Amino acid sequence: MTISLSQNLIRSSLPIAQGAEAKVYKAHLTPESPPILLKYRFQKDYRHPFLNANLTRSRIAGEARAILKCLRSGVHVPGIRMVDATDGVLGIEWIEGQSLRRLLPGGAEDDGSDNVDNVDSMDTDILKEYGVSVDELMKLIGIEIAKMHRVDVIHGDLTTSNMMLRRPESFTSSDPNVTTELVLIDFGLSYQSTLTEDKAVDLYVLERAFASTHPDSEPLFAKVLAGYAETTGGNWPAIKHRLDDVRLRGRKRSMVG
């Protein structure tokens, strides 16, 4: 069996991380070109091969499609550099910056154990470097999601791990008024939908991710919604109403009040 071009590219790249779904590499298409990020959806051996091949193909293609749609409508997402759906490889722009999870209280636990106390002071310092307060950051999250939902893209896996802050030196805009750029990443579970329901569930997924990762996050998430509401405009009441419904839907939830 011959080795495909994508496989070859992966071999010459630097492994960065292994997420739940994919291995991530830093690669160069040509020696002089700027780095790109390769996302390789490797074969999951626990899954039936047939199921796996179908899922990989549809997820890579779907991911590329969603990112393109976002790019065209001004949502901050990484640019697309290459797509190979059969091999499960997606090449996107390399973003200099940091994952939001690590910038928020409680998110910096890296060993799964509970050591929240000593990171609080650190967070604010890093955020200062990006020129943004926590409140502004929350609003930015809401705005980006609203922009994405406006073009009917549903992210499907909104967590603070899937958001990044660009370093000031690599902004896409040259407007001096722009002090921060929040980038949405990982569209692996995204899909297109015009339904209020899907948008509400998207927000609900993020709310739950906030609650489970960043303790006492309720006031934070309220600010996310405020930013979202502002940008969404007329559609907000309907989405808010649906979000309230979705919250009641999880199992074994108390039905009081």
Added chain:
Amino acid sequence: MPGKTRKTPLKDADRDYLALGLEGSANKLGAGIMKHSKDGAAIVLSNIRHTYITPPGEGFQPRDTALHHREWALKVINDCLTKAGVSMHEIDCICFTKGPGMGAPLQSVALIARTLSLLFSKPLVGVNHCVGHIEMGREITGAQNPVVLYVSGGNTQVIAYSRQCYRIFGETLDIAVGNCLDRFARIINLSNDPSPGYNIEQEAKKGNRLLSLPYATKGMDISLSGILSAAETYTLDKRFRAQGATGDEDTITPQDLCFSLQETVFAMLVEITERAMAHIGSKEVLIVGGVGSNERLQQMMGIMAQERQARVFATDERFCIDNGIMIAQAGLLSYRMGYETPLAKTTCTQRFRTDEVHVAWRA
């Protein structure tokens, strides 16, 4: 364990402690006696269970299940005490399932617990069923701080511990995975003995054709009801042969459907578990709940864990499937932290989320 581990708030036992655990939130009635001895060991003295089994094609109704529990309570508890070789007078506390579960069976067992408590003047401890599963799994396997996949007939949750609370990372948005499998077993008329899930597992071993079913993960949540409907639709397909393979090429057998259902649903479960592990950076995964005794699920989880240099902890049917000892274990932990449920508060509730419990005994 890397990183800082805080000192556990649970003090060493100053003497031996004995707890009787009573469980009856679904169709299993269980009684078990747990001993926490002075040297720190937790010993299972006895673990007796009786299951209410309904005919093929039928589920268990709350009223009949409650009746079963009432009829079997004396025998199960007596057997449990005899096997353990202790008398009721030596017990420190009586632990019972407060919820979640079916109302009528829960009430029957709570009533039994109250009666015993008044007869022998023993304190009562109400226990969250899900926390019982987690604590028993941790005790048996020795997993320190795992991501927990709790899969049973009534619950499907991905849980991780943080700040004295078992937080739910992902869960089913509609029906539980065990419910999905059980109901499919009913559709194809599989026996409920020893359990519908077990029989599906055996049938799935004979299937080899993967039929396409919806694959519904939403972030860390999953949805299962559509998959059940899709699987049921296949049984109405003209290619479906209820009696199994006939040698024809293009047929769909119940075995194929069991196989496809398991492969699809378990892949979704493993996927959300892996996502939770990646999200919090954990290297341990613990499977609890009745569906957790499915060997194919354990195998798939094992492959996933191996890929990410993590470890899987699973228990066998004695501790996976609902039992009394897990209630005794979780109850005794909170009893040793000074927690008792006063008689007036020994009500049950069908809705009692895992994250509502204050996990006082962990750092």
